[in-house]
Amino acid sequence: MAAFDDTFRRQLRELFVxxxxxxxxxxxxLPGGAVERLIETACLSPSVGLSQPWRFVIVDDAVRRRAVxxxxxxxxAEALNCYSGERAGRYATLKLSGLEQAPGHLAVFxxxxxxxxxxxGRMTMPETTEYSVVAAITAMWLAARAEGIGLGWVSIxxxxxxxGVLDVPAAxxxxxxxxxxxxEAECDQPELExxxxxxxxxxxxxxxxx
Numbered sequence: 001m002a003a004f005d006d007t008f009r010r011q012l013r014e015l016f017v018x019x020x021x022x023x024x025x026x027x028x029x030l031p032g033g034a035v036e037r038l039i040e041t042a043c044l045s046p047s048v049g050l051s052q053p054w055r056f057v058i059v060d061d062a063v064r065r066r067a068v069x070x071x072x073x074x075x076x077a078e079a080l081n082c083y084s085g086e087r088a089g090r091y092a093t094l095k096l097s098g099l100e101q102a103p104g105h106l107a108v109f110x111x112x113x114x115x116x117x118x119x120x121g122r123m124t125m126p127e128t129t130e131y132s133v134v135a136a137i138t139a140m141w142l143a144a145r146a147e148g149i150g151l152g153w154v155s156i157x158x159x160x161x162x163x164g165v166l167d168v169p170a171a172x173x174x175x176x177x178x179x180x181x182x183x184e185a186e187c188d189q190p191e192l193e194x195x196x197x198x199x200x201x202x203x204x205x206x207x208x209x210x
Contacts, residue, residue, distance in 0.1 A: 020145075021190065025101040026101075030182075046132065048122055051114060051116050053111050055110070056109075058105070059107055071157055102181040107176070108133060108137055108177075110132070110175050111129075137178070144180065150182060150183035
C-alpha cells in the first residue's frame with residue numbers, strides 16, 4: 001500500500017483550497033495531449049458497479065463551439081429574467097463562462113444504457129450513474145489544477161440542444177460542459193464570493209448527527 005506523509009496531505013489540502021471554477025482564461029494553447037491526459041485521470045474515479053459510465057466529447061469544431069456559445073447566451077439571457085432589482089443588476093455583471101476564451105472545450109455525458117457493470121448498485125438508485133460521472137469530473141478538476149490548468153463548468157445550457165449540437169447517442173445524459181485552459185490569475189477564493197453573490201459557509205452548517 002502506498003504511504004502518504006504529512007507533507008503530502010498538507011499539499012493535497014492546498015490543492016483543494018486553490019481549486020477554482022475558472023471563467024477567465026489566457027489564450028495560450030494547451031500542450032498536446034493535455035486534455036486526453038486529464039481524461040485518463042478522470043477514468044481512475046470510482047463508479048457504481050464499476051460501470052464506468054462517463055463519456056467524453058472533445059469539442060474542436062469551430063461551428064459546434066459557436067453553437068454552444070450561442071446557446072449559453074440565450075440561456076443566460078433567460079436566466080437573467082428570473083431575477084429582479086438589485087439581484088438582477090448584480091447577475092448581469094457576473095462572468096459566467098469562459099467559452100469564448102478557453103482553448104479547450106470538453107462535454108461530459110453519462111451513458112445510461114451501458115451494460116458495463118451489469119446494473120450492480122443501480123437497481124434502487126439509478127441516479128448513481130450520473131453521480132459516478134460527477135466524481136470523475138471532480139478528479140479531473142483537481143488533476144488539472146495540479147498542472148496549473150484551469151477548469152470551468154458551464155451549466156447555463158440547454159441539455160437537449162447541446163446533445164443535438166454534439167450529435168451523441170440518445171441514451172447519453174448531458175452532465176457538464178467544461179472550459180479548459182490556463183487561468184488569467186490564481187485565487188484561493190471563489191469568484192462568486194469575491195463578487196459578493198454568495199459566501200462560502202463552514203462544514204458545521206451542513207452536518208447533522210443522528
